[in-house]
Amino acid sequence: MPLIVQKFGGTSVADTRKILAAARRAIRAQQEGNQVVVVVSAMGHQTDHLVDLAAEITDRPSAREMDMLLSTGEQVSVALMAIAIHSLGHKAVSLTGAQIGIKTDSVFSKARIKSISTERMQNHLRDGNIVIAAGFQGIDDEFNITTLGRGGSDTTAVALAAVLGADSCEIYTDVDGVYTTDPRILPEARRVLQISYDEMLELASLGSGVMHSRSIEFAKKFHVPIHVRSSATDIPGTMIVANPEAPDMPVGGAAITKNEARVAVLDVPDKPGSSLEIFSRIAAKNISVDMIVQNVGTDGKADISFTVPCNELTTTLEVVQEAARLVGAREVTYDQNVSKISVVGLGMARQTGVADRMFRALADTGVNIQMITTSEVKISVLIEQDQSLTALRVVHRAFGLETSPPGAVASIAEVQANNGRPADAATIIARLQGLNMEDLTIEDITLDATQARVTILEVPDSPGVAAKVFEQIAAAGIFVDMIVQSYAGQENPVSLSFTVPQKKLEAALAVAQQLASELHAAGVTSSPRVAKLCVSGVGLRTHTGVAIRMFRALAEVGINVEMINTSEVRVNVVVDGAQGEVGLKSLQAAFADVLR
Ligand code: ASP
Ligand code: MG
Numbered sequence: 287m288p289l290i291v292q293k294f295g296g297t298s299v300a301d302t303r304k305i306l307a308a309a310r311r312a313i314r315a316q317q318e319g320n321q322v323v324v325v326v327s328a329m330g331h332q333t334d335h336l337v338d339l340a341a342e343i344t345d346r347p348s349a350r351e352m353d354m355l356l357s358t359g360e361q362v363s364v365a366l367m368a369i370a371i372h373s374l375g376h377k378a379v380s381l382t383g384a385q386i387g388i389k390t391d392s393v394f395s396k397a398r399i400k401s402i403s404t405e406r407m408q409n410h411l412r413d414g415n416i417v418i419a420a421g422f423q424g425i426d427d428e429f430n431i432t433t434l435g436r437g438g439s440d441t442t443a444v445a446l447a448a449v450l451g452a453d454s455c456e457i458y459t460d461v462d463g464v465y466t467t468d469p470r471i472l473p474e475a476r477r478v479l480q481i482s483y484d485e486m487l488e489l490a491s492l493g494s495g496v497m498h499s500r501s502i503e504f505a506k507k508f509h510v511p512i513h514v515r516s517s518a519t520d521i522p523g524t525m526i527v528a529n530p531e532a533p534d535m536p537v538g539g540a541a542i543t544k545n546e547a548r549v550a551v552l553d554v555p556d557k558p559g560s561s562l563e564i565f566s567r568i569a570a571k572n573i574s575v576d577m578i579v580q581n582v583g584t585d586g587k588a589d590i591s592f593t594v595p596c597n598e599l600t601t602t603l604e605v606v607q608e609a610a611r612l613v614g615a616r617e618v619t620y621d622q623n624v625s626k627i628s629v630v631g632l633g634m635a636r637q638t639g640v641a642d643r644m645f646r647a648l649a650d651t652g653v654n655i656q657m658i659t660t661s662e663v664k665i666s667v668l669i670e671q672d673q674s675l676t677a678l679r680v681v682h683r684a685f686g687l688e689t690s691p692p693g694a695v696a697s698i699a700e701v702q703a704n705n706g707r708p709a710d711a712a713t714i715i716a717r718l719q720g721l722n723m724e725d726l727t728i729e730d731i732t733l734d735a736t737q738a739r740v741t742i743l744e745v746p747d748s749p750g751v752a753a754k755v756f757e758q759i760a761a762a763g764i765f766v767d768m769i770v771q772s773y774a775g776q777e778n779p780v781s782l783s784f785t786v787p788q789k790k791l792e793a794a795l796a797v798a799q800q801l802a803s804e805l806h807a808a809g810v811t812s813s814p815r816v817a818k819l820c821v822s823g824v825g826l827r828t829h830t831g832v833a834i835r836m837f838r839a840l841a842e843v844g845i846n847v848e849m850i851n852t853s854e855v856r857v858n859v860v861v862d863g864a865q866g867e868v869g870l871k872s873l874q875a876a877f878a879d880v881l882r
Contacts, residue, residue, distance in 0.1 A: 288453045289411070290315050293325040293421065293443035297460035298517035299363050300330035302370070308458070308517060309370035312416050316376070321411045323450065325421045325443040326367055328359025333436070349394035353423075353433045357383070360420035360439070367418045378416040381406070383423035383431070388442070390424035390432045391722070397424055397432035398500075398724040399441070402449045419446060440501035445723065448508035455510050457497065458517035463524035464496055466687040467540045472679060474688035477523070480530035480701060481538060485630045487854045488664040489541045492630075500724065502526065507727060507824045511705045527705035530632070536640045537631035537685040542678045546576060547599045548624045548656070548668060549606060550591040550773040553616035556582075558846050560613045561590060562837040567605040569831050573598045577626060577666060578833060579659050580850040581772040581781050582741050582811070587616075589781075590850075591657055591773040593668065596622055619775055624656065625674035627681055628666040635662045638765050642756035647684035649750035653677045658752060658771035658782075661853035665769070726832065727882045728823035733870040737767060738791040739816045739848070739860060740798050744779035744808035751805060755782060758797050764790045768818065768858060770849050779808070783849055785860065788815060816848065817866025819873060822856035823880070833857045839876035845869050 292315065294308045308324070316322045327333075336355050340347040347355075364380035371378035387403030410417050421439025424432050434441050440457060447455035461469075462477060464486070469475040483506035486492060490499040496514060505512050505526065515523030532538065554560045561580060568575055578592040594602045603620060610618050627648075634640040644665055648655060653676070657668035669677055682688060745751045752771065759766055768785045786794045791814055798810045819836075826832050833850070836857055840847060845868065849860035861869050874881070 287319065287321050289321040289323070289450055291323045291325060291443055291447040291450070291452045291455045293439060293455070293457045294327065294517060295439065295457070295459045296327040296330050296332070298458045299326055299367070302366065304517070305363070305366050305370050309367060309374055311458070311517070313371065313374060313376050316416055323407065323411070323417045323419060323446055323452070324367060325419045325439055325446060326360060326363040327421050327439040329363050332359040332362070350430060353394045354431050356433050357420070357423040357431045360422055364418045364420045371416055376416065377414050378418055379410045380418040380420070382420045383442070384425040384429070386419055388424035390426055390434070392426040392428070392430065392432065394432055396435040397426070398722065399424060399434070399445055400722040402445060402723070404449050407450065434500070435498070437498040438500070440498035441504060444501040444504040444510050444512065447510045448504055452510065455505070455512050457512060457514045459496060459514065460516065461496055462516040462519065462521065463514050464492055464526070466538065467492070467678060467682055468495070471542065471675070472682055474682070476687060478538060480525045480527060480532065482530050482632055483526060483528060484663055484855050485538055485632060486526055488630045488661070489539055489628060490854070492539045492541055497526070503724070503824050509705070511701065525701045527701060529705055531701070531704070532633060534633065535631065535685070536633040536637045537629045537687065538633070539631070540627065540629045540678060540682045540685070540687065542674050543626040543628070544671065544674065545596045546593040546624065546626060547596045547620055547622040548591060548593050548773060549599070549602060549618065549620045550589060550775065551606060551610050551615045551618050552589050552775055553587040554590050555614050556586050556588040556846065558844050559841040561847055561850065562834065562841050563613050564590065564606060564609045565834050565837060567609045568594070568602055569834050571601050571605060573602055575833070576852070577657065577659055577668065578850050578852045579657050579770055579772040580847065581770050581783050582739065582848045584743055584781070589772045589774050593624070593626065617775070623671045624668050625671045625677075626666055626668050627674065627677050628664055629681060629685065630664045632663055634665070638763070639760040641665050641766065641769055642753055642760050643684050644681055645753035645756055647680040648677055649753040651676055651680045652749050654747065654749045655752050655771065657773050658769050659851050659853070660769045661851060661856055661858065664853050668773075724825065726823065726825040726880050728821055728877045728880045729882055730820070730822045731870065731873050731877060731881070732820045733866045734818040734820070735815070735863060735866045736788055737785040737816055737818055738788045739783060739785050739813045740791070740794050741781055741783040741811045742798050742802050742807050743781050743811060745782055745805050747774070747778060747780050752782065755801055758801060759784070759794060762793050762797050764794050768849065768851050768860065770851060785816060785818065813863065815863030816860045817863050817869060818858055818860050819866070819869050820856055820858045821873060821877065824855075826855060826857065835876050836873060839872045840869055843868055843872045
């Protein structure tokens with residue numbers, strides 16, 4: 287019998303009338319011939335209310351007691367939901383996280399799921415019950431109640447769908463799907479019909495951050511198709527799947543990140559181990575670093591810039607200043623008045639002229655780009671915060687996102703059929719249940735030895751430069767893979783590096799040299815043969831330290847990192863072409879324990 291997991295968020299169970307409506311939906315699904323597991327959040331703003339109550343007593347409540355307190359919100363809703371189903375004449379059993387056997391680690395307020403037992407749920411389902419599971423909570427080895435972090439009911443729902451081998455996982459919420467950008471920021475945002483796990487992960491905030499990002503990690507790892515939809519209507523919402531059917535659009539969404547600060551370490555001696563020194567110190571403080579950008583050095587020096595959450599800036603600066611002294615860097619600078627604008631799209635991996643379209647839109651609006659980083663499916667730029675709203679609007683428009691809804695209109699059944707579980711799904715689950723379900727998994731470590739690097743040194747730090755460079759490269763029919771622009775200090779000229787296929791190097795150099803003289807840049811350097819090493823997987827965003835493991839593995843075999851690009855699903859580094867194989871072996875050994 288098909289099994290379906292339905293999750294109702296706080297707004298969808300905000301009062302008893304809504305609980306009854308949700309109960310009817312679950313009953314309908316059962317009558318249509320499915321086994322049904324319902325996951326619920328706390329009613330309305332109940333969790334916030336509980337947080338406030340504790341805050342009335344102290345601003346330092348114990349983490350264990352906070353989890354004990356917050357878990358009660360979901361306990362209320364599961365009971366009411368079961369009562370509602372009974373009142374409508376159907377069978378239901380409510381279960382807490384502990385009763386289900388959702389085992390987590392002991393990190394209160396952000397516990398990770400280790401394993402889930404399915405026996406009890408399956409017995410109740412077999413007896414004809416609708417199983418009502420409390421979202422957001424679990425239990426550790428000492429029987430302490432834990433919670434998964436705010437918004438964590440999504441993760442419960444997808445995790446249950448994964449271990450039960452559900453045919454679908456429906457997330458009912460107060461919006462009707464995922465949007466091309468947060469509709470509260472840009473009213474012209476449009477609903478996306480289908481989107482991939484990777485795009486969702488790359489833009490965790492896509493369409494107002496409708497999903498808890500760990501739930502997408504689960505979905506990707508265990509191949510759970512997700513259907514995000516409104517509890518108020520019956521119209522289909524957004525399908526989040528491995529292989530969406532999309533029209534020929536390079537970009538499917540855009541987003542803005544505001545609460546990050548930029549830190550730049552200038553003139554870092556360009557030798558093995560420098561990045562490691564800096565980032566391992568930050569990781570030791572459990573700070574997650576975003577947007578690491580390192581550009582090829584001049585005169586044996588490189589600039590390394592990255593962003594960290596604003597509230598971690600002080601700690602970051604302390605440790606980075608120390609690291610900078612140790613490695614002999616010149617200076618550490620920072621700026622909180624920055625925003626990151628990103629676009630994602632599976633289509634950009636196949637099309638040329640995507641980056642330059644974004645850069646042109648920004649240039650024409652007078653927005654200066656401070657940093658650039660790219661991945662296979664994402665381009666991010668760092669700009670001045672005051673310009674962020676305008677920047678988002680022009681970028682969103684440049685890709686026509688306000689008019690055509692990304693993703694094809696297909697029937698839900700068809701999308702599900704195209705994104706079925708792999709034959710070995712059961713084996714994957716069994717193995718991961720034995721480990722910790724939310725552990726980092728590395729899916730791939732690859733070496734691309736087909737590329738060359740071009741760097742334009744010291745271009746003016748002003749609007750329009752990147753647009754010009756990549757328009758002309760695209761016009762020459764050259765496909766650019768990685769783009770890196772690191773920050774070099776206020777008003778300082780920046781260097782722009784990119785990789786191209788080796789056989790296009792000469793053509794790219796001709797364009798670059800011409801531009802360098804037009805822009806009064808300091809010159810052009812290149813390597814005819816570079817090696818791009820890439821580590822990709824699930825959990826890179828929430829498990830800090832992947833980049834560090836890479837830097838360590840490369841430093842150990844004496845390999846210098848020339849360029850770095852990070853994203854939520856992969857870390858790319860460029861090293862000397864002759865060292866690719868050695869680097870690959872070293873990375874494979876370093877990640878052997880988490881390679882799937
Ligand atoms: N009730 C929890 C929260 O408000 C979990 C959830 O709703 O997903 O964060
Ligand atoms: Mg939510």
